Amino acid sequence: MTIELYGSSILREVCDPIEDFGSDMLMSLMRGMKDAMNSKEGAGLAAPQVGFNERMFVLNEQLAGGKCDTVICNPVLLRDMGKDVQQEGCLSVPGFFENVERSRNIEFEYFTAEGIQKQVFVSGFLARCIQHEMDHLDGKLFVDYLNKDRQKKIEKAMRKLRG
Numbered sequence: 001m002t003i004e005l006y007g008s009s010i011l012r013e014v015c016d017p018i019e020d021f022g023s024d025m026l027m028s029l030m031r032g033m034k035d036a037m038n039s040k041e042g043a044g045l046a047a048p049q050v051g052f053n054e055r056m057f058v059l060n061e062q063l064a065g066g067k068c069d070t071v072i073c074n075p076v077l078l079r080d081m082g083k084d085v086q087q088e089g090c091l092s093v094p095g096f097f098e099n100v101e102r103s104r105n106i107e108f109e110y111f112t113a114e115g116i117q118k119q120v121f122v123s124g125f126l127a128r129c130i131q132h133e134m135d136h137l138d139g140k141l142f143v144d145y146l147n148k149d150r151q152k153k154i155e156k157a158m159r160k161l162r163g
């Protein structure tokens with residue numbers, strides 16, 4: 001699987017809900033995404049980052065820590081509490097780590113790859129990653145939270161990288 005880089009139009013699309021829970025296609029997409037994420041030592045990876053316009057993302061197993069599943073489908077934010085500013089990066093924007101304000105705690109619901117609905121409360125870096133991945137499903141990137149100068153600098157570097 002190739003990871004789409006900042007500037008690729010699929011990263012700006014609003015993704016479609018998953019309907020084929022438990023299907024071979026979903027399971028193989030999920031496995032491919034986990035391999036791609038782990039090979040780059042990423043905390044998470046969303047389907048549009050590998051060219052699939054689907055509301056699904058995977059999370060690093062250690063990061064999820066049993067607090068939620070490592071495959072998240074059709075997530076919906078229910079509530080958020082507190083604010084927190086920390087550095088974050090993205091496999092589609094390699095080499096850049098920037099301070100981004102996010103909610104410190106979130107409650108959200110989602111479906112597992114098998115189509116089981118769950119509702120969980122998470123905090124800290126896990127909550128940050130989930131918010132970052134949920135943004136991907138709506139065509140939003142962490143770069144969008146930065147000031148214009150910083151955005152221009154990243155755009156320029158990514159144009160060079162994409163050749």
Ligand SMILES: [Zn+2]
Pocket residue numbers: 089090091092132136
């Ligand atoms: Zn990302």
